[in-house]
Amino acid sequence: MQFPLTLTHVLARTEKLFGAVEIVSRRPDSSIHRSSYGEVCARARALASALSAASLERGDRVGTLMWNHAVHLEAYLGVPVAGCVLHTLNLRLHPDELAYIIKHAGDRVLIVDETLLPVYEKLRGQIHPERVIVVSVRGQLPFPECESYGDFLTQGKPGYELPQLDENEAAAMCYTSGTTGVPKGVVYTHRSVILHSLAAALPDAFAIAQADSVLPVVPMFHANGWGVPFAAAMVGSKLVLPGPRLDPVSLLDLLDQEKVTRSGAVPTVWMAILAALDEHPGRWKLQPGLRVLCGGSAVPESMFRAFDRHGIELIHAWGMTELSPLGTVCHLKSSLVDRPESERMATRLKQGLQAPFVEIRAMVGDQEVPWDGETLGELEVRGPWIASSYYNLPDLQERWTTDGWFRTGDIVNVDPEGYVKIADRAKDLIKSGGEWISSVDLENALMGHPAVREAAVVAIAHPKWAERPLAAVILKDGCRAEPEELRAHLSQKFSRWQLPDAFVFLEEIPRTSVGKFQKSRLREMFAGWEWDQTAGGSA
Numbered sequence: 001m002q003f004p005l006t007l008t009h010v011l012a013r014t015e016k017l018f019g020a021v022e023i024v025s026r027r028p029d030s031s032i033h034r035s036s037y038g039e040v041c042a043r044a045r046a047l048a049s050a051l052s053a054a055s056l057e058r059g060d061r062v063g064t065l066m067w068n069h070a071v072h073l074e075a076y077l078g079v080p081v082a083g084c085v086l087h088t089l090n091l092r093l094h095p096d097e098l099a100y101i102i103k104h105a106g107d108r109v110l111i112v113d114e115t116l117l118p119v120y121e122k123l124r125g126q127i128h129p130e131r132v133i134v135v136s137v138r139g140q141l142p143f144p145e146c147e148s149y150g151d152f153l154t155q156g157k158p159g160y161e162l163p164q165l166d167e168n169e170a171a172a173m174c175y176t177s178g179t180t181g182v183p184k185g186v187v188y189t190h191r192s193v194i195l196h197s198l199a200a201a202l203p204d205a206f207a208i209a210q211a212d213s214v215l216p217v218v219p220m221f222h223a224n225g226w227g228v229p230f231a232a233a234m235v236g237s238k239l240v241l242p243g244p245r246l247d248p249v250s251l252l253d254l255l256d257q258e259k260v261t262r263s264g265a266v267p268t269v270w271m272a273i274l275a276a277l278d279e280h281p282g283r284w285k286l287q288p289g290l291r292v293l294c295g296g297s298a299v300p301e302s303m304f305r306a307f308d309r310h311g312i313e314l315i316h317a318w319g320m321t322e323l324s325p326l327g328t329v330c331h332l333k334s335s336l337v338d339r340p341e342s343e344r345m346a347t348r349l350k351q352g353l354q355a356p357f358v359e360i361r362a363m364v365g366d367q368e369v370p371w372d373g374e375t376l377g378e379l380e381v382r383g384p385w386i387a388s389s390y391y392n393l394p395d396l397q398e399r400w401t402t403d404g405w406f407r408t409g410d411i412v413n414v415d416p417e418g419y420v421k422i423a424d425r426a427k428d429l430i431k432s433g434g435e436w437i438s439s440v441d442l443e444n445a446l447m448g449h450p451a452v453r454e455a456a457v458v459a460i461a462h463p464k465w466a467e468r469p470l471a472a473v474i475l476k477d478g479c480r481a482e483p484e485e486l487r488a489h490l491s492q493k494f495s496r497w498q499l500p501d502a503f504v505f506l507e508e509i510p511r512t513s514v515g516k517f518q519k520s521r522l523r524e525m526f527a528g529w530e531w532d533q534t535a536g537g538s539a
């Protein structure tokens, strides 16, 4: 049969079959809020009805500025089933960047957490959504344009019926600033979300079953929370949503108390959790079958070994916002499990095998490189949940080849078994605690300081944040500038966590033959930099 792959089906099935399954959210004050798929799905229907009563039409964008909690899940389901587009907003971005993204996407409605009103306050002068709906525990509505989410939900029409959607209609969108300084929107359809959820739930992917208790630490604004909330809702598994409390003790308390069996986060989060486990042996009782998903940056060997010591299985995966985000997942094939430990570890450190329906090739120019585990090429991918363009940015179509593959910008090798290893990035972005920092943007801003002649910013490995920015600066003759002054200058445009933690003042910055900054040389010069442990990060 021709049957549409839509979230409307997921909503109806989950509420019918798994209405009693718990959705647990941690509130900002640390208290636990318990609800269920029954409640979340009913409220998602009410939200859809209210959006329709507010005259939102098919394809209209609804922005969410929210942490991970049950109301965000309501929006994940309720906005798409109304035929609207769930636009999750990265609350860690600078207000100017957020305002640009909201305007570029044309968000007609914004749903904002009460605790994020200070973020909203900083951008409200620059944006003009028609409705600003505040998810409020304490009833705070500080600006005249704000209305309460609870009231909004009551505004739907009685007897409202969800529209019949085509699977190719847009369901969600997300912006990435991953490869250049310009934020780029990626639109996901109902079909792509459903197919991605089916693949993500597979045993050789994230392995999410109905009986699991799933805790996505990865923010729901980062590439659909890696697709985990959609996949969990599709199979009806319990969801545990940590709200804004992302410190390791709070997370370990939840992992223990809610008997979590699946979780996902970037390496930085897991590093902090492992440190807390070592610091307080025996304090938490984690589920024997706990599996944790880790991606966003490469997972170091020390982390695999630490998880092994604690008897927790780590699943290494690679993805991108443009891929919804699942691209590859690393599980050992049955033919490899009896290999010597060193060989197994070498494979586990790779980003893994292509998920079903993700096709891959590593290219140099228009030649595909052999799968010999050595030859490097740029990873190109195609598949049914991979974006075919950026939203309203036709000038960036060169990221897609003429024969329909997406150029990831990641430089990889592929071994004869098909395991992909990310060797480097084509571009020189910095990834700190799972979030991108554009070196080019920082350089441009630094070079806007009156005392700075030239500046190059590079990523240097950091024990906690994976990478942090280091700025190499050449001052103008006769000028002086202290690091604090440069940081203050940059903080007019950047959030605190995006600022370089180290400034080195050089006479000369190494250059390539065509006169560009030779960043690889800079990275070599400052590899092993001793970071001030109190600085930096995206906390």
Ligand code: AMP
Binding pocket: 176, 178, 223, 294, 295, 296, 297, 298, 299, 316, 317, 318, 319, 320, 321, 322, 325, 351, 408, 409, 410, 422, 425, 436
């Ligand atoms: P984003 O779109 O923000 O999720 O960033 C995607 C980029 O993160 C990829 O192009 C990679 O460069 C990087 N990335 C994601 N997962 C991994 C991983 N497991 N290992 C290394 N790099 C990764």
